[in-house]
Amino acid sequence: MNMLTDAAVETALEGAPESKAAKMRGEKVNVFYGGKQALFDVSLDVGENQVTALIGPSGCGKSTFLRCLNRMNDTIDIARVTGKITLDDEDIYNPRIDVVELRARVGMVFQKPNPFPKSIYENVAYGPRIHGLASAKGDLDGIVETSLQKAGLFNEVKDRLHEPGTGLSGGQQQRLCIARAIAVSPEVILMDEPCSALDPIATARVEELIDELRENYTIVIVTHSMQQAARVSQRTAMFHLGNLVEEGPTDKMFTNPEDKRTQDYITGRFG
């Protein structure tokens, strides 16, 4: 007979990862770039305080789906989105939604670290300032410090906050971008291949950070590394030619996927 620890009992009662409440939900999402359809009827739930990984071959629509979640596709002229996407059950494509506010609630970290050509401090302070999150200078200092701390960067940069962010190493720049995303207190953080430009050690630090952030944020990550998806996520969604072909607990996806296309993709076989 196994002795269950309290934590294990709690987990058992909470249930498996799949029972997490949906923070965001896509229903029959279609995306067109001009006449070309990039996503076909994609329905996917994003569980709260979980890491959801989006995987699949290049061009299958992972970034397109990710961009739907904070309406970044609005910035692409030829892009058209149909279907429904909700954040806390509220339709984010509703005309009454303030897109700037939406992007503060659903932040984004890109593939290539892209700090502004300003100081480390300004990179983090920029968002809270334009969103009016800090009334006094002292508040802003506090937000910058906690954000850098949460991004695991504060100790490395505390003595050079006013030096340019672009002078940091690639891994530090990416954590600076994560600090910048965190600074506006988002609820969801979208990451598009955040480690593809980083070396293994910087990657490990970002992955560790993702795991810590999960406690307070809901995270969706696009990754090309199967091992990374297996390490950081609780749920994995597999895209293929614009379709969502399979979605499930990460453990199962990487040991016993159902769909032939998922099997071929994650094991590196010809599809």
Added chain:
Amino acid sequence: MAEHIVASFDQELEHIDRLLRDMGELAGSMTQAATRALLTSDNALAQRVVSDDTIMDAKQTELDERAITLIAKRQPMAQDLRAVVGAIRMASDLERIGDLAKNIAKRVGAVGQSATPRKLSHSIDTMASMVLAQVNAVVDRYVARKASDLVSLRDEDEKIDIHYTSVFRELLTYMMEDPRNITACTHLLFCAKNLERVGDHVTNIAENAYYILTGEQLPVQRPKLDETQMTVKS
């Protein structure tokens, strides 16, 4: 199953499969030879089993090394991951079968002096054939990717257990009839027990093979009743 984009990945997996098959064949022939050597007091044959065990160990070491290198190099996923981890486990069961056969072979000298009752040697022979069929079948079915056949294989093991119980009773009877049989019968008893344990390893292999092929565990079996233990106590 489609081929890997990196062809050498397929070759590495095939090599591991081949080692597993070699080990399976060796386990079968060692079990057979050891039992025959015991029943016919064939010292030379027994010696061969002992030296085969060195080959078995070397194959297991090679398989382990190849599997570990493959994991480090390829970071296998899904069925590939199951195949590699499963191969390591199956190889360890096959290596244990080799040890059990060697253990039977080592008794040949001791039993040799005293005559083995004919009838008794017949029922151990039957048990050995049952076990041998299992050992040969399990690797074959795995290599042929026949998951459903593995289920029946595990069920077959129960017949071996039942047969073992009857051999055990028979041996007790002989020992009680004539104390001069005790030495020979004790060795035969160990031999039968070893054969029964070979059967258990086959069951483990079948369970592993099933998991590799399907990604699911075989449903748990009901706990088996060990009648020989009760006989000893009463």
